[in-house]
Structure formats: C-alpha cells, structure tokens
Amino acid sequence: MTDQTYIPLSTPSLCGNEWEYVKECLDTEWVSTAGKYVGLFEQKIAEYTGARHAVATVNGTSALQISLQLSGVNPEDEVIVPTLTFISPVHAILYCQSIPVFMDSDKYFNLDIEKTIQFINEETVFDQGVTKNKTTGRRIAAVIPVHIFGNAVWLEELNTICSERNIAIVEDACEALGTFYNSGRYEDRHAGTVGRLGNLSFNGNKIITTGGGGMILTNDASLAEKAAYLTTQSKDDAVHYIHNEIGYNFRLPNILAAIGVAQLEQLPEYLKARKTIYKYYADSINIIPGLHIVSTPEYAQNNHWISVVQIDPKIYGTGREELMLRLKTEGIETRPIWHLNHLQKHLKSYQSYKIDKALDLVDNCLCLPSSSNLTNDNLKHIKECLSGD
Ligand SMILES: Cc1ncc(COP(=O)(O)O)c(C=O)c1O
Known part of the structure; x- marks a missing residue:
C-alpha cells in the first residue's frame, strides 16, 4: 500500500x-x-x-x-x-x-x-x-x-x-x-x-x-x-x-x-461528483448479498456528503469491525457511525427517550469514502474489496 x-x-x-x-x-x-x-x-x-x-x-x-x-x-x-x-x-x-x-x-x-x-x-x-x-x-x-x-x-x-x-x-x-x-x-x-x-x-x-x-x-x-x-x-x-x-x-x-x-x-461540481459516487455504490454494492447502501430521503435533493453501507453480518459473513479492518489493509479508510451520545461517559446521566433504532444503525453501518475527487479506479477498487473479487 x-x-x-x-x-x-x-x-x-x-x-x-x-x-x-x-x-x-x-x-x-x-x-x-x-x-x-x-x-x-x-x-x-x-x-x-x-x-x-x-x-x-x-x-x-x-x-x-x-x-x-x-x-x-x-x-x-x-x-x-x-x-x-x-x-x-x-x-x-x-x-x-x-x-x-x-x-x-x-x-x-x-x-x-x-x-x-x-x-x-x-x-x-x-x-x-x-x-x-x-x-x-x-x-x-x-x-x-x-x-x-x-x-x-x-x-x-x-x-x-x-x-x-x-x-x-x-x-x-x-x-x-x-x-x-x-x-x-x-x-x-x-x-x-x-x-x-x-x-x-x-x-x-x-x-x-x-x-x-x-x-x-x-x-x-x-x-x-x-x-x-x-x-x-x-x-x-x-x-x-x-x-x-x-x-x-x-x-x-x-x-x-x-x-x-x-x-x-465549485459546489455544483462537488454535488454532481458525490451523487455519482452514491449511485455507483448503490448500483454495484446493493447486488452483493448482505450489503445495502442506505437510501436517502425521496422528499429531498441530497448532497450525498457521505454514503453509508449497511451490513447484515449473517448473510455477508463479516461484521462491521472486521470489514473496516480488512478495507484498511487495502488502503481504504472507512468509519463506523459515531458512538451514540447518550452512552458517552460524560453524557450518560442525561435523559434519553426510547432509544432502540439508533443502536441497530450504529452496530451495522460503515461510512464509505465519498470525497468529491474520488477516481473511477478508486471506486472500482472499493467495490472489488467489498465484493471479495
Ligand atoms: C452534525 C455536525 N454538527 C456540527 C458539526 C460541527 O462543525 P465544526 O467541526 O465546524 O465545529 C459537525 C462537524 O464537524 C457535524 O458533523
């Protein structure tokens, strides 16, 4: 690397x-x-x-x-x-x-x-x-x-x-x-x-x-x-x-x-680039069993700042943490979603209300490279690493 x-x-x-x-x-x-x-x-x-x-x-x-x-x-x-x-x-x-x-x-x-x-x-x-x-x-x-x-x-x-x-x-x-x-x-x-x-x-x-x-x-x-x-x-x-x-x-x-x-x-170009990246991920990754690119709201035009993949470890065979480490060895930086704030040490004592969905989202999602200047080769490499090609 x-x-x-x-x-x-x-x-x-x-x-x-x-x-x-x-x-x-x-x-x-x-x-x-x-x-x-x-x-x-x-x-x-x-x-x-x-x-x-x-x-x-x-x-x-x-x-x-x-x-x-x-x-x-x-x-x-x-x-x-x-x-x-x-x-x-x-x-x-x-x-x-x-x-x-x-x-x-x-x-x-x-x-x-x-x-x-x-x-x-x-x-x-x-x-x-x-x-x-x-x-x-x-x-x-x-x-x-x-x-x-x-x-x-x-x-x-x-x-x-x-x-x-x-x-x-x-x-x-x-x-x-x-x-x-x-x-x-x-x-x-x-x-x-x-x-x-x-x-x-x-x-x-x-x-x-x-x-x-x-x-x-x-x-x-x-x-x-x-x-x-x-x-x-x-x-x-x-x-x-x-x-x-x-x-x-x-x-x-x-x-x-x-x-x-x-x-x-340059924002219009960046928006175009990030939308293309999101579309590439959705088209190429949603066909990999156990992976799903999280969709964006249909009621808005999205800036696609970060694309996120959701993993079903039982079907994909690998969990989030293991996948993140594997991608790292291939030169690909990914990140989990943030640690939930109501569980942070200095915030635990504050009130929280019926939190369950956020726990699932955090456990199984990974943020994918989404820079406006990603190349086609970068995207192909990421896709190949995710599909195990
Ligand atoms: C959701 C959200 N809110 C607030 C901020 C704070 O912005 P800044 O880092 O410029 O202080 C950030 C990012 O950094 C963010 O992602």
Whole structure:
C-alpha cells in the first residue's frame, strides 16, 4: 500500500480560485476578520441557500452555540437532540449550560420525528406558554434536528408542534450544504433555512471547506445582527471598547473566507461528483448479498456528503469491525457511525427517550469514502474489496 493508493473517507478538493483569493488576502494584508471576503462569503452563502442572512463563524460548533443562545436557550433549559450525531450539537447545548434530552433516529439516521412528537405530547406539559418536561420540571426550550450525512430531516409536523409549544428549532445543517426539499411544505427550501436559525460547517471533511469555519443562517434581520454582535465580542462602541454583555471571538478570518468563496464556486461540481459516487455504490454494492447502501430521503435533493453501507453480518459473513479492518489493509479508510451520545461517559446521566433504532444503525453501518475527487479506479477498487473479487 502506498500513499497514492490510500483512499480517505472525505477530503477537500482545492482546485479552483483558492490560491488566487488567498494570495489577494496576503498581498493586501487583509488576513484577519476585516476584509472583503467575509462579507462576500456570507452574501454568496445566503444567495445559494436562500437564507436572507448569513453570519460567518470560526466553526460550526460556535454557530450552534450562538444559535441556541439567540433562540432563548438559557442555563437549566432542556434541548432535544438526537443521540446519533457527531457530538458538536450536544456540546453546544452544554456550553449554554443547558441540558440535552436524547432522542432516537429514523431510517435515514435523522431525529425520529414521531418519537419526538410523542415525547412532547406525552412527557411534557404546556403551561402559560412554556413546555415543561414532566420528569424534570425543566423548560424544553429547543430541538436540534441534525441533517445527518446530508439527509434532510422531515420537519413539517415537528415545526407545527414546536410553534404551538413555544419550542425553538435550531437546524444543524453542518453536513448538509446543498441539500434541499423537493416536495411538501418546504419544497425548494435548503436544509438549515426552515427553522428560525440554521447552521453550516466548513470543516475539512465537509462538502466545501475553509479549513475550519461555520455559518449561521436566518431570515430574521434582528437575529442576524445580534449574531454578528455576539460573534465579535459584543462591541457596543468599537472605538472606545464598550461592551455591554459577554461576547465571543467567533468571527471567521478573511483569509479563510477567501477559501470559502473559491470553494462555493465549485459546489455544483462537488454535488454532481458525490451523487455519482452514491449511485455507483448503490448500483454495484446493493447486488452483493448482505450489503445495502442506505437510501436517502425521496422528499429531498441530497448532497450525498457521505454514503453509508449497511451490513447484515449473517448473510455477508463479516461484521462491521472486521470489514473496516480488512478495507484498511487495502488502503481504504472507512468509519463506523459515531458512538451514540447518550452512552458517552460524560453524557450518560442525561435523559434519553426510547432509544432502540439508533443502536441497530450504529452496530451495522460503515461510512464509505465519498470525497468529491474520488477516481473511477478508486471506486472500482472499493467495490472489488467489498465484493471479495
Ligand atoms: C452534525 C455536525 N454538527 C456540527 C458539526 C460541527 O462543525 P465544526 O467541526 O465546524 O465545529 C459537525 C462537524 O464537524 C457535524 O458533523
């Protein structure tokens, strides 16, 4: 195995105007938070997603933290979050000194909407405009639907009950740039633009990257203004250094936004590439007994950020862990889905609600290489290794 033949899970592709725009930042010495690219990146992301406002941050986690705060999530409030997700939204809840309530997943790895609604109906009371958890007595302030692997969460019924119950929806669309609904009430709306606030990540493994970066999306001008204020140290008078509340140094640097602008120009190609990869896997792997490429929701156009294979070890003859190790020896990086959050050592004591499907999904699924720049040879090699050819 050589480095040339190593096939990583999801790496960036930096073949556009990145050098030119970064060089401009270096030449003009506008590398930090001032400079034209931050505003331009925000404007281009807003135009692309259809959000009225976009506020750039240093990463997706900080975007989530600020969005929760802007949604009125206070210390000791509770926030419903799926157990099956990268840990960031859970940590963002804890940064706000609020409390996660863990929820199960549906067949697309997303928040189980039926169970979430059942929980709200059966396990909470609504009194004087506040939804309270019957078990803990605490206010349920928000829900974070996470669009896992770029799969859009079905939000219609959840949005209805949450508006009736004064529960905010903060969409974690960190993995879902490029995903939009193609039917239903939210037809044509992009993931991250249905709730009052949504978030994106531009981490190195995402469909576009700024090295590290994030974005807050909202249609509400006053929320956008407050997000910009909080993410730049809450400057009430920038010249005289007057700050009237706690702020954060969360603004995306110009030099990284420059990479983002160049990356966004190439997003249509990346989306096409990832869809082709997904289709190749579905066509070639679904015919292997015991393997199945997990399908994506029919109600949305998916960004196919990561393709996932589900293994039936009894039929395939090999379990997830063994398959991952076997592929590694062939130079193919795969990854299990995240360890479930309600089982993490520091999170075990928080409430979880009827979690069963997420356990099965995690046990038997493996994320496959899905980088936009995978070659046909890479794909053929992966298929051959999976089929044992
Ligand atoms: C679902 C999800 N939420 C939040 C984040 C946080 O983004 P960041 O790494 O930019 O902080 C990530 C990825 O990194 C993610 O996958």
